[in-house]
Amino acid sequence: MDADRAAWEQRSVVRVVPPVEPRKLAKVPFVELADGRLQGVVSSGSDIERVYVSSITAGTHALSCSTNNNRPCGALHGYACKHIRMLADEAVLQYGMDRVARYLRVEVAEHGDLINSLNRLVERTPAAVVFSRFLRHLAYLEVPESTEPLAELHWFPAMGAVR
Amino acid sequence: MLDVQLGELGSGSPAGVDEALELVAGFDDALVHGFARIGEEPAAALSALAGALAASPLGDRIGESVEKVVAGSIGDEHLAALAGGRAALTGAVHDALLGSLDAALGRTRAAWEAAPGTGDHPDNLLAGCRVWLRELAIVGWRGVDHDVVSSSDQAIEALLAVPELRGLAVLLDGLAAELRASCPVSTMEHVPARRWADLWSRALLLSQSGPWNGGAEQVSGRLLILGADVHEHATVVRVQVHGVFEPAGGAPARLVRTSVAAAKVDTIVGPAVWRLMGGHPVLLGALAEHRTLEITDMPLLGGGDLVWHDDRARAGEEADPFATARVQLGAAVAAPVPPLDRHPVRIAEPVFIEGYTVDGETLELGGGNMLALDLDRLPSSTPLTPELVAASTACLGLLHWDGGRWTLQPIAVQATVKKKPVAVHTGDWAMGPTDPKVVKAEAKAGDAVAVLRERAGRLLRK
Ligand SMILES: [Zn+2]
Numbered sequence: 001m002d003a004d005r006a007a008w009e010q011r012s013v014v015r016v017v018p019p020v021e022p023r024k025l026a027k028v029p030f031v032e033l034a035d036g037r038l039q040g041v042v043s044s045g046s047d048i049e050r051v052y053v054s055s056i057t058a059g060t061h062a063l064s065c066s067t068n069n070n071r072p073c074g075a076l077h078g079y080a081c082k083h084i085r086m087l088a089d090e091a092v093l094q095y096g097m098d099r100v101a102r103y104l105r106v107e108v109a110e111h112g113d114l115i116n117s118l119n120r121l122v123e124r125t126p127a128a129v130v131f132s133r134f135l136r137h138l139a140y141l142e143v144p145e146s147t148e149p150l151a152e153l154h155w156f157p158a159m160g161a162v163r
Numbered sequence: 164m165l166d167v168q169l170g171e172l173g174s175g176s177p178a179g180v181d182e183a184l185e186l187v188a189g190f191d192d193a194l195v196h197g198f199a200r201i202g203e204e205p206a207a208a209l210s211a212l213a214g215a216l217a218a219s220p221l222g223d224r225i226g227e228s229v230e231k232v233v234a235g236s237i238g239d240e241h242l243a244a245l246a247g248g249r250a251a252l253t254g255a256v257h258d259a260l261l262g263s264l265d266a267a268l269g270r271t272r273a274a275w276e277a278a279p280g281t282g283d284h285p286d287n288l289l290a291g292c293r294v295w296l297r298e299l300a301i302v303g304w305r306g307v308d309h310d311v312v313s314s315s316d317q318a319i320e321a322l323l324a325v326p327e328l329r330g331l332a333v334l335l336d337g338l339a340a341e342l343r344a345s346c347p348v349s350t351m352e353h354v355p356a357r358r359w360a361d362l363w364s365r366a367l368l369l370s371q372s373g374p375w376n377g378g379a380e381q382v383s384g385r386l387l388i389l390g391a392d393v394h395e396h397a398t399v400v401r402v403q404v405h406g407v408f409e410p411a412g413g414a415p416a417r418l419v420r421t422s423v424a425a426a427k428v429d430t431i432v433g434p435a436v437w438r439l440m441g442g443h444p445v446l447l448g449a450l451a452e453h454r455t456l457e458i459t460d461m462p463l464l465g466g467g468d469l470v471w472h473d474d475r476a477r478a479g480e481e482a483d484p485f486a487t488a489r490v491q492l493g494a495a496v497a498a499p500v501p502p503l504d505r506h507p508v509r510i511a512e513p514v515f516i517e518g519y520t521v522d523g524e525t526l527e528l529g530g531g532n533m534l535a536l537d538l539d540r541l542p543s544s545t546p547l548t549p550e551l552v553a554a555s556t557a558c559l560g561l562l563h564w565d566g567g568r569w570t571l572q573p574i575a576v577q578a579t580v581k582k583k584p585v586a587v588h589t590g591d592w593a594m595g596p597t598d599p600k601v602v603k604a605e606a607k608a609g610d611a612v613a614v615l616r617e618r619a620g621r622l623l624r625k
Contacts, residue, residue, distance in 0.1 A: 024614075
């Protein structure tokens with residue numbers, strides 16, 4: 001085991017970030033585990049111009065949901081609104097239950113539901129931070145293609161599914 | 164014959180490689196704990212590195228920098244010298260490995276001719292990168308938390324807007340994503356010390372005065388594709404095509420690489436990534452249809468990288484990459500490696516192998532010679548699977564070296580499936596998947612790129 005560990009630590013190419021699973025993006029275009037939160041953006045069902053910014057904080061499990069214009073979500077009081085539920089469901093699809101639960105530091109019973117495993121503290125986190133991370137995310141799609149040699153990418157071979 | 168040649172590679176590392184990598188490991192361990200309060204053991208490791216390089220042209224600067232860093236004075240120039248010293252060691256390891264590989268394959272490699280340095284880059288951007296890299300060196304990987312990672316965001320965003328600094332941008336973005344996923348690193352069981360020190364060192368060298376591609380010659384001729392390698396992290400995908408270039412006018416054929424990289428986000432995965440490179444239909448079409456490419460006045464860099472311009476190429480007749488490999492690969496002249504790119508990780512030498520048997524993850528080459536397969540490197544964006552490799556009788560692959568051994572990454576195989584001969588290449592889906600089951604699954608999942616572009620159109624320019 002020690003030999004395996006030493007070998008892993010002395011390799012240039014190892015998988016550090018587990019691959020994410022593909023999922024439909026229409027309703028929840030953005031999900032991430034970052035800044036100590038599961039956070040993301042949920043499209044409004046009624047207004048195509050509006051999105052909700054929702055998050056669950058790791059450790060405290062505080063819930064937050066508001067529009068991108070910082071208006072609090074009317075459906076969030078005492079229990080998770082549908083936006084937070086959708087965010088949690090999509091996060092589990094994207095990262096797998098294990099990784100999400102570990103990040104949020106929450107115990108989920110086998111075949112259990114993530115949201116039902118949380119306490120229901122509501123604590124608004126600023127939507128602007130998450131929304132600007134979403135815009136930054138979208139901005140990648142506007143970065144032009146490159147045909148430079150980019151030798152750096154030899155450290156990042158595409159890998160198939162974990163076997 | 165190749166059996167015996169490759170078999171020779173299995174018998175231990177070339178002289179000096181283990182010793183050089185031991186010095187590198189000492190440095191890497193120092194970086195795990197950070198330079199803020201350097202312990203006895205890391206201090207000794209840095210001194211050993213300085214000692215080994217004392218007689219080199221960098222010797223004095225490295226010696227002085229180690230003294231300063233150990234004494235707690237961590238200046239940019241000291242870190243640059245340390246990164247340079249580490250690069251000299253990994254460069255020497257690269258040269259020894261590639262030399263032994265060339266000898267085993269009987270491959271001729273052109274000599275490096277010093278190319279003039281490339282232009283100047285906005286120094287404020289590079290300075291921003293150096294600030295972050297210095298912070299990482301001070302706190303060490305174990306000291307990295309969310310705040311340390313987030314402080315790289317602005318610098319990376321700025322870099323992405325400068326085409327010449329794209330390499331540094333994708334490097335730092337990949338490193339930041341790994342650190343973010345590992346936060347807080349203090350609680351991580353094992354730290355990928357070699358990998359992160361590699362990335363840190365290269366980033367620090369690139370952020371001195373930008374990349375070092377040097378000058379290019381304009382070339383015309385015919386490119387015969389051998390196959391494609393795919394590189395990817397959350398926010399980038401790149402296809403790198405390996406091929407044999409026949410210069411117009413009859414000069415000897417050369418081994419070249421050419422590539423297209425596209426920015427992406429983590430939720431764009433699998434065969435959908437090819438669509439992001441749709442701005443290069445001639446190259447992707449030739450990959451998918453196995454055609455030659457007629458090239459006119461395209462820049463070829465000293466390191467053998469053809470800087471692809473889709474409008475300076477047109478597809479020619481069909482050409483089977485296996486035929487190209489059988490007839491041309493053995494005699495083609497390989498390109499030299501730019502000095503600062505010399506690192507074992509860059510070794511990706513195309514080879515053609517047949518007459519073997521597959522046992523799990525190993526090729527038995529005959530004569531008792533074995534070669535390990537790297538089946539992790541079969542990307543989900545391609546039709547090449549471990550099952551096809553297991554059923555194969557001939558293989559085009561790339562030889563890599565990591566963790567003390569050579570491995571073969573298949574990029575195309577000839578196999579027998581349901582008693583019928585098939586040939587499968589990593590680039591076969593370059594114009595979209597050809598397997599009806601995969602097409603159906605893709606359609607069902609919806610077009611991630613289109614959904615995000617719609618959202619970007621609505622929300623980004625407000
Ligand atoms: Zn809500």
